[in-house]
Amino acid sequence: MKVTVAGTGYVGLVTGVCLADLGHHVTCMDVQEEKINLLKAGYSPIYETGLEPILQKNIANGRLHFTTNPKEAYAQNDLIFITVGTPENPDGTADLQYVERVALTIAGQLEDDVIVCMKSTVPVGTTEKVQKIIEQNKPPHLAVEVVSNPEFLREGSAVEDFYYGDRIVIGSRNQEAAATLEELYSPLQIPMIKTDIRSAEMIKYASNAFLATKISFINEISTLCEKIGANIDEVASGIGSDRRIGPHFLQAGIGYGGSCFPKDTKALAQLAGNVQHPFELLEAVIKVNNRQQSLPVEKAKHLLGSLQGLKVAVLGIAFKPKTDDIREAASIKIITELLNEGAIVTAYDPVAIPNAEKVFGEKVMFTDEIREAILHADLAIIATEWDQIKMFPLYLYSEYMNDALIIDGRNCYSLAQAKRHEIKYISIGRPVEQGDGSPVSLN
Ligand SMILES: NC(=O)c1ccc[n+]([C@@H]2O[C@H](COP(=O)([O-])OP(=O)(O)OC[C@H]3O[C@@H](n4cnc5c(N)ncnc54)[C@H](O)[C@@H]3O)[C@@H](O)[C@H]2O)c1
Structure with missing residues (x-):
């Protein structure tokens, strides 16, 4: 398939490079010229295990291209992935300016029908909003379907996660669009979960919120251990051997960080507040992590x-x-x-x-x-x-x-x-x- 990835950061670059490696023709688009020039020369601007050799291999075989030119990137594709950042606003909500801007740019350049995949982590309702933005700004005769396809890769093992992820989530109101995504990913043989758009968006936030909760939980237990003279290593091993709990994400430490858990927990807490449901558990998770x-x-x-x-x-x-x-x-x-x-x-x-x-x-x-x-x-x-x-x-x-x-x-x-x-x-x-x-x- 012919694919463009809009936003060549940690998620976009890995997605683009690995999709090219699966045999698709991929253009990675970014607004940062310096980044694109580095990539064109075969160098990865981020440190990610195993990425650079696959990048170089697919540039050499002609399946992977890089550009800052919106027309070249968006005019004609089977699929366009949106992988731009959704950082945190000062009030904890997700800043959607990059998503909205890229949606407008895509709409302005389209010359053919296309499926747009929202891979950035976005609050529930955003994929529908992007559908509207594109509908209102694209040439009227073209058909565009926006689907949700949240990303679960972990930095540090992102390439491995692309090939061997636990699941691929596809949220769509349109069977045909969902089937196209299934076909794109089919060589990976990863279980696919097909659902509605809002549930797909929520799966991403709920997953990160749950993992963050596990971390803050074990950290609270670790503080208690210090105070009462128990050892968290022994306790975590004892808890984790219960199959209902599992051993992962039970390492006590100085809290979670990174570009996802902190911002996604805050965005979900804000989202819950917006629908008059204070998410007290998640608010405590965030507080424990800060401490x-x-x-x-x-x-x-x-x-x-x-x-x-x-x-x-x-x-x-x-x-x-x-x-x-x-x-x-x-x-x-x-x-x-x-x-x-x-x-x-x-x-x-x-x-x-x-x-x-x-x-x-x-x-x-x-x-x-x-x-x-x-x-x-x-x-x-x-x-x-x-x-x-x-x-x-x-x-x-x-x-x-x-x-x-x-x-x-x-x-x-x-x-x-x-x-x-x-x-x-x-x-x-x-x-x-x-x-x-x-x-x-x-x-
Ligand atoms: N990093 C992760 O581990 C991870 C994992 C899962 C999901 N996510 C989500 O994926 C999204 C992207 O995260 P990231 O870490 O890759 O971000 P990033 O900041 O590394 O990359 C975003 C890229 O988008 C580019 N960009 C911004 N506006 C653009 C535009 N109009 N057109 C083209 N490119 C544009 C930026 O220049 C940047 O290179 C976020 O929503 C994030 O929450 C990230």
Whole structure:
């Protein structure tokens, strides 16, 4: 099929590249010329495992094109995917300006009938709104059907998720349009759920809200564990072995971040408020997450008093491992709070430094070497569970730091390891001990 993907970000690029790899003829469109030029040269502007070789292969075989030209992108296609961003407005609602703008542009360029797929995460009712925008602005003789096809890929394993996702959701009022999407995806052999448009839009928000709830739930349990002397590792393993609950998303830590959970939970809470149903559970989930992200600096202040002039290493900037995305990352809040307290911050990340430099400029020193980050540091805060951090030997903290104190927001090391190396090691939801085995009081 002939497909255009409108918006070449984390979702659009992976979708476009992988659809080309399935044999479709794909044009990826973006308004950022720099991004498109990089892509035309075969380089991915984002860090995503396995993406670049597939990108280069499909440019070479002529199935994958990149453009900033709306006419070239939208005039004639079987399908157009909308994958532009839907960031958060200051009041928590989804900002739909990019979706609305791209809908208008598409309508203005159409020369043939087409199916438009809403892949961006949008509040219930938006796909119908986009149908209206296009109806009102397209050439009158053309038939356009807008369907909902929410995206569930996870950054860091997005290519794998494209090929082996759990389900594909297609929301449509039109059987033929739904059948075209089914045909597009059929080589993947992923179960497809066909439903109405509003339910499809809701499935996406409800999925993210449920996962966020699981995270905040285990984090609340972890706080209780700390207070009563239980160990969250044992508790999570015990809970997760119940098949009705499952082991996933039960890792206690300093909360969820990224470009989806924070904004989608807030957008769903807002949506619920708009229909006079305060979503109290979700509001609590959001509150717990905000509190969780502040834990490392709170714990640091409790243990060290003032942080003024202290040298702090923040290990991990990306919101999770295997991505360079730092949107809503816990590290941003931690670094900001540390700077506000007068600390001198060096931050380590293997891939996210260019994005972090855009946020903090010269206020923070950056390095892609853990050793360099912790050299002469008074405190190390682990914010992302990169393998590079998990595999970094604990004894080196003692060797490189002034007086090794680690606040581990992702429980990367075992308590036994910390004890063996006599390191002051504070983690999340686990009994707190000093290197000498005596308990550290956090109350
Ligand atoms: N990132 C994820 O893990 C993920 C997962 C599932 C769903 N989603 C949803 O998918 C959507 C896209 O997310 P993302 O992370 O890929 O965003 P992104 O910010 O990485 O990419 C959006 C792209 O759209 C481009 N764009 C903006 N306006 C445009 C226009 N008028 N025409 C063409 N391109 C335009 C931007 O330049 C940018 O490159 C969001 O709604 C998000 O919630 C994201």
